[in-house]
Amino acid sequence: MILGFIPRGRHLLAYDVVTTGIAIAIAFAMRFDVNNIAATMAPYLPAALLPLLTYPPTYVAFGLYRREWRYASVREMFGIAAAVAVGTGITIAVFLVLAVLNVPGTDGFPRSVFFIQALLNLAFLGGGRFLLRASLDRTFGDRHDEPAVPTLIYGAGEAGATVARLAARDRAARMRIVGFLDDEPRKRDSRMLGQRVFGGLDQLDAAASRTGAELLVIAMPSAAGEPVRRALEGGHRLGLEVRTVPPLRELVSGQVQLSKIRPVSLEDLLRRESIRIDPEVGASYLNGASVLVTGGGGTIGSELARQILALGPRTLTIVDHHEWALWAIDRELNELAASVSVQVQSMLGDVRSANAIDTLIRQIKPDVVFHAAALKHVPIVERFPSEGVLTNVVGTRNVVRSCAAGGVGRFVLISTDKAVEPTSVMGATKRLAEHLTVATAGRINRPFTAVRFGNVLGSSGSVIPIFEGQLERGHPITITHPDVTRYFMTISEAVSLILEAGATKAAGDVSVLDMGEPIGIVELARDLITLRGEDPDAVEFVFTGLRPGERLHETLFYGTERAEPTEHPGILRAASVEPAIDERELGELVDRLEAAALDRDDQAVRSILRQHRYLSATSAVGDASEAMA
Numbered sequence: 224m225i226l227g228f229i230p231r232g233r234h235l236l237a238y239d240v241v242t243t244g245i246a247i248a249i250a251f252a253m254r255f256d257v258n259n260i261a262a263t264m265a266p267y268l269p270a271a272l273l274p275l276l277t278y279p280p281t282y283v284a285f286g287l288y289r290r291e292w293r294y295a296s297v298r299e300m301f302g303i304a305a306a307v308a309v310g311t312g313i314t315i316a317v318f319l320v321l322a323v324l325n326v327p328g329t330d331g332f333p334r335s336v337f338f339i340q341a342l343l344n345l346a347f348l349g350g351g352r353f354l355l356r357a358s359l360d361r362t363f364g365d366r367h368d369e370p371a372v373p374t375l376i377y378g379a380g381e382a383g384a385t386v387a388r389l390a391a392r393d394r395a396a397r398m399r400i401v402g403f404l405d406d407e408p409r410k411r412d413s414r415m416l417g418q419r420v421f422g423g424l425d426q427l428d429a430a431a432s433r434t435g436a437e438l439l440v441i442a443m444p445s446a447a448g449e450p451v452r453r454a455l456e457g458g459h460r461l462g463l464e465v466r467t468v469p470p471l472r473e474l475v476s477g478q479v480q481l482s483k484i485r486p487v488s489l490e491d492l493l494r495r496e497s498i499r500i501d502p503e504v505g506a507s508y509l510n511g512a513s514v515l516v517t518g519g520g521g522t523i524g525s526e527l528a529r530q531i532l533a534l535g536p537r538t539l540t541i542v543d544h545h546e547w548a549l550w551a552i553d554r555e556l557n558e559l560a561a562s563v564s565v566q567v568q569s570m571l572g573d574v575r576s577a578n579a580i581d582t583l584i585r586q587i588k589p590d591v592v593f594h595a596a597a598l599k600h601v602p603i604v605e606r607f608p609s610e611g612v613l614t615n616v617v618g619t620r621n622v623v624r625s626c627a628a629g630g631v632g633r634f635v636l637i638s639t640d641k642a643v644e645p646t647s648v649m650g651a652t653k654r655l656a657e658h659l660t661v662a663t664a665g666r667i668n669r670p671f672t673a674v675r676f677g678n679v680l681g682s683s684g685s686v687i688p689i690f691e692g693q694l695e696r697g698h699p700i701t702i703t704h705p706d707v708t709r710y711f712m713t714i715s716e717a718v719s720l721i722l723e724a725g726a727t728k729a730a731g732d733v734s735v736l737d738m739g740e741p742i743g744i745v746e747l748a749r750d751l752i753t754l755r756g757e758d759p760d761a762v763e764f765v766f767t768g769l770r771p772g773e774r775l776h777e778t779l780f781y782g783t784e785r786a787e788p789t790e791h792p793g794i795l796r797a798a799s800v801e802p803a804i805d806e807r808e809l810g811e812l813v814d815r816l817e818a819a820a821l822d823r824d825d826q827a828v829r830s831i832l833r834q835h836r837y838l839s840a841t842s843a844v845g846d847a848s849e850a851m852a
Contacts, residue, residue: 235288236279238351243278246343247271250336269328270321274314274340281310287348303348311341371399373435375427375463377454378442379405379413379420382468386442386484387416401434406450424450427457440484441467441491448494452750455487459756467491489687490680490713492750493742502534504791505722508591508633509534515589516541517574517622518596520548522679523637526718527593528552532559534722538566540587543596544573574618577625584629593725594622595637597653604649608828609820615652616659617817620810623663623671634671635725636660638733640710640777642675648829651837655813657733662806664731674724675797676736677710677777679717686744690751699763700748707769708776710738711747724794733797735779735786 251264251271264271282288285306315337322329374390376383383403390398403415406423413420421430430436439458441451451467458465467487514531518524519541525548528541539556543549553569560567568587572579574596597615598604604611619636626634638657641650657673664671680687693700717736724734749759769775780786780797787796812835819827832838 235352236282239282239287239348240275240279242347242351243274243340243344246340246347247274247336249343250339253339254333254336267328267332269326270318270332271328271336273318273321274310274337274344277314277317278307278310278344281313282306282348285309299352300349303352304345307341307345307348310344311337371397372438372464373401374398374438374440375402375404375430375434375436376400376440376442377404377424377450378446378468379403379407379410379415380443382444383442384415386440386468387418391416398438398440401436402430404430424453424457427454428461431461431463437463439463439465441465441487444468444470446494448492451487451494452492452753455492455753459753470494487754489747489751489754492754493680493711493713493747500716500719501723501791504726505530505719506534508726509536509722512536512590513538513587514540515583515587515592517543517592517594518637519543519569520545520552521595522714523718523721524593524595525552525555526714527595527721528556529559530715530718530722531593532556532563532565532567535563536565538568538587540568540570540583540589542570542572542574542583544571546571574622575613577621580621580625581628584625584631588629589626589631591633591635591725592622592626592631593635593637593721594619596622597637597656599639599649601641601647601649604652605647608648608825608832609823611648611652612816612820612828615649616655616813617820619656619659620813623659626671627663627667627669632669633725634660634664634669635721636671636673637721638673638675640675640677640738640779643778643781645838646774648832648838651832654837655809655816658804658809659813661731661733662804662809665803666806668730670728670730670732672725672727672729672732672734674721674734674736675779676712676717676720677738677779679712679714686747687751690748694752694755694757694762699765700752701765701767702744702748703767703769704775705745705764705766706775707744708741709744710741710777710779712736712738720791720793723791724789727789733784733799734789735795735797737793737795738779741776 248264285302287303287306315334318329318332318334318337322332376386383405386398387400387403390396390400400416400418402418403410403420404422404424404427405411405420408423410420411422411426421433427439431439439454441454443450455465465487466484469483469485470491509531514536516524516528516531516539519528520543524541524543528539532539539560541549541552541556543552549569549571553567556567556569570583572583574580574594596618598611604615623634623636636656639650639653641647642653642657643650645651645654657675660671660673678685690700720736724736727734745764748764752759752762779795781799783801784797784799787798789796812831816828816831819831829838
């Protein structure tokens with residue numbers, strides 16, 4: 224009957240029964256006369272054989288015959304120890320009952336035999352299974368003809384140890400670990416999993432020379448960008464291939480997997496210290512809700528849709544005027560929605576149309592609206608200011624007005640650092656969008672809020688593809704000024720923080736994401752060149768000069784705003800000390816701008832924005848770093 228429960232473990236069961244018998248004999252030999260075990264055991268034979276009846280069923284109950292021992296770890300050893308301990312307890316309990324009943328063989332039986340035999344059983348069970356694991360690893364590895372690549376791991380912590388263990392088990396990964404590097408002085412010259420920890424990155428040359436390493440794996444998912452950059456530069460200098468374990472936010476399961484190890488990306492070089500993201504905060508107002516995302520086909524809007532979908536809304540509606548972008552995200556979301564039971568729908572529409580937005584809000588009755596639709600490319604909006612006003616100002620007025628009238632409980636405007644002391648038309652229109660949101664919130668007293676942040680990597684119109692194109696064509700890298708800096712954040716991190724900021728219960732808050740330190744555009748370009756395996760010093764840089772109204776450095780707060788902390792360390796609140804916004808006067812201003820924009824009177828649009836101090840006397844013609852807000 225026992226065998227029926229263990230179809231995959233018959234051989235292990237036979238091994239355990241035999242080794243239990245051997246353990247009994249050895250225990251008697253240690254307790255009595257080693258030269259005549261049979262004669263010594265004979266009087267106690269019924270009791271001595273008791274473990275053969277009690278241990279195997281206990282092992283079955285603990286699942287020792289249903290485990291994949293090829294992947295055994297310390298956790299499995301604890302399971303073995305628990306099974307032996309329980310088996311020993313049952314054996315002694317049964318023995319005491321038999322002793323009370325005066326069963327032959329129990330009188331005078333030395334109880335210490337059971338304890339000696341238990342320790343021996345633990346050794347046989349654990350040793351046998353871990354030898355089996357080693358044997359299976361070697362057998363599996365012999366099936367692969369391609370030689371493993373000698374590999375150094377940078378990071379002798381938990382992630383590094385996991386990579387080493389996985390590489391040892393999965394020979395298909397073709398990694399042969401030859402040593403570790405770690406910047407902690409106490410780990411230098413120690414050993415991990417049988418391999419030497421050579422020291423920090425300053426020992427990379429010596430370690431690579433001594434081991435013949437060809438691959439360097441960075442196994443520090445929570446590390447900032449600086450050590451990643453140093454490892455990449457050092458590896459490329461020595462001709463090593465450099466790969467990395469992704470940052471924690473990309474490890475969906477929280478566990479390191481060999482399949483996730485990838486080449487170093489620009490985002491890795493710009494990593495910051497890991498920011499705590501609590502999905503429960505977003506789920507608190509998105510789970511089971513009806514959610515609308517405008518501009519859902521864009522960079523930020525599409526990532527918002529993906530992350531919102533994972534939080535289990537009742538329905539998710541995306542609206543966009545770009546048919547191809549809408550089709551692409553609709554197809555992706557509907558494939559994902561099948562596994563989470565969320566109704567996803569897409570609507571082709573333009574936020575410039577008040578009637579279309581009113582109809583949409585009445586039809587879907589959203590609980591939460593994320594307004595990401597915007598014209599965001601600074602040079603384009605500078606050339607076509609009327610279009611910028613119609614989308615960013617009139618479009619926001621249409622959406623926020625419909626949301627207020629339609630009973631929407633929560634509204635989040637996606638804003639930009641270019642809305643602070645704006646020197647471009649795009650920045651001015653986004654500042655007006657912030658004011659429309661705050662003014663409406665003040666009137667209806669609902670959590671209608673704005674979230675302000677800087678550039679995101681990998682967005683449409685990003686400077687990175689421009690640099691890549693210049694490098695592909697062999698052209699110089701063009702930058703406006705050698706000292707120009709911009710704030711950067713990855714798309715996924717920005718959206719995660721937007722969802723947390725959207726949980727505020729305050730009406731009219733302007734939240735500002737902590738963008739870390741601004742990054743020099745020259746440094747960004749040099750990093751990109753390094754990632755391509757080229758020498759940054761061999762590439763020509765041409766500085767074209769700052770354009771009218773362009774700033775060397777962006778800022779996240781007005782001079783009249785005070786940065787206040789929130790419950791999340793990655794989110795600040797821009798507390799304004801200015802008088803409350805007059806919604807009537809703001810409405811009149813928007814009406815004037817709309818009239819001028821509909822006439823495509825670009826000069827009048829600029830004049831009105833300057834007259835009301837939404838735009839400085841000289842507006843920018845373009846942006847030196849990112850065309851993305």
